[in-house]
Amino acid sequence: MFDPAEYELLEFSRGEKLERFGDVVVRRQTPSVPDQGKAIIETEWDSHLRYRRHGTNGQGVWTGDPDLSWTVSHGDVTLQLRPTPTGQVGIFPEQASNWDWVRNSALDLRGLKAINLFGYTGGTTLALAKAGAEVIHVDAAKTVVSWARDNAVASQLQDHPIRWITEDAMRFVEREVKRGNRYDIFVADPPSFGRGPSGETWKLDRDLGKLLSAAARLTGNEPEMVLLSCHTPGYDAARLGREVARAWGVPENQIETGTLMLSTATGRQLPSGKFARWQTSFANQE
Numbered sequence: 001m002f003d004p005a006e007y008e009l010l011e012f013s014r015g016e017k018l019e020r021f022g023d024v025v026v027r028r029q030t031p032s033v034p035d036q037g038k039a040i041i042e043t044e045w046d047s048h049l050r051y052r053r054h055g056t057n058g059q060g061v062w063t064g065d066p067d068l069s070w071t072v073s074h075g076d077v078t079l080q081l082r083p084t085p086t087g088q089v090g091i092f093p094e095q096a097s098n099w100d101w102v103r104n105s106a107l108d109l110r111g112l113k114a115i116n117l118f119g120y121t122g123g124t125t126l127a128l129a130k131a132g133a134e135v136i137h138v139d140a141a142k143t144v145v146s147w148a149r150d151n152a153v154a155s156q157l158q159d160h161p162i163r164w165i166t167e168d169a170m171r172f173v174e175r176e177v178k179r180g181n182r183y184d185i186f187v188a189d190p191p192s193f194g195r196g197p198s199g200e201t202w203k204l205d206r207d208l209g210k211l212l213s214a215a216a217r218l219t220g221n222e223p224e225m226v227l228l229s230c231h232t233p234g235y236d237a238a239r240l241g242r243e244v245a246r247a248w249g250v251p252e253n254q255i256e257t258g259t260l261m262l263s264t265a266t267g268r269q270l271p272s273g274k275f276a277r278w279q280t281s282f283a284n285q286e
Helices: 093-103 123-130 142-154 169-179 204-219 237-248 280-285
Strands: 007-013 016-021 024-029 049-053 060-064 070-074 077-081 113-117 134-139 162-166 185-188 193-195 201-203 225-230 256-263 269-279
Touching: 007 093, 077 123, 077 142, 093 123, 093 225, 093 256, 093 269, 113 123, 113 169, 113 204, 123 134, 123 142, 123 185, 134 142, 142 162, 169 204, 185 204, 201 204, 204 225, 204 237, 225 237, 237 256, 237 269
Parallel strands: 024 049, 113 134, 113 185, 134 162, 185 225
Antiparallel strands: 007 016, 016 024, 049 060, 070 077, 193 201, 225 269, 256 269
């Protein structure tokens, strides 16, 4: 997880989170927090940035300093942050547990080929790269691929073998299958809904099984590592595990599943996503 000096969930209630990223305190509305409880009262912390949603298009308004930019670190990876129109700042801090899982793996990832779909600003890509893997980073948004490249430079990984691809995930995987390219590691953090750069649409309920079936053709039946996560309400970890089991023919009892959690200093926990992950060392323990 994050060192508390780099990230801390301070409070959450009534549809809002109060978080500290480094020295910057951010208060924002988010669908991951139930719209109940008492409103957050800032006493010890005054927020530098506050985000409120408006309308139905997922956009909102920042107050404070909307041009603010800064960095946080996770281990030896440096991530650049700034507010975006959708209320994000450049990282999903709950993903740090997946980055730790990659970096603490018993597997030797040096020289292995990894593909990371819906790679966003590169946290998992950089964790894989730091562990020695060669990575293909794919995201449909040119702006976040550029952001991920900047994070690689900030993390002194600009010379590491990472390919940065702006492309629809499904289309890219299907092309890689036709080319006969192979990967040892598959990673994806798909959204509930998305659009590719050429207008392609993605729906998790409709498309995840198809994507994983194609991914299994890229890795073969025995990948070294599979890491799947999502933030879609109602899509539970067991279902993610079943999708992985079905695509790769892995026994469900070998797949680690669970909830990505954020916790306050007082121990209150905020569920913030689900994961299913597998690596060959799990099978070797059977």
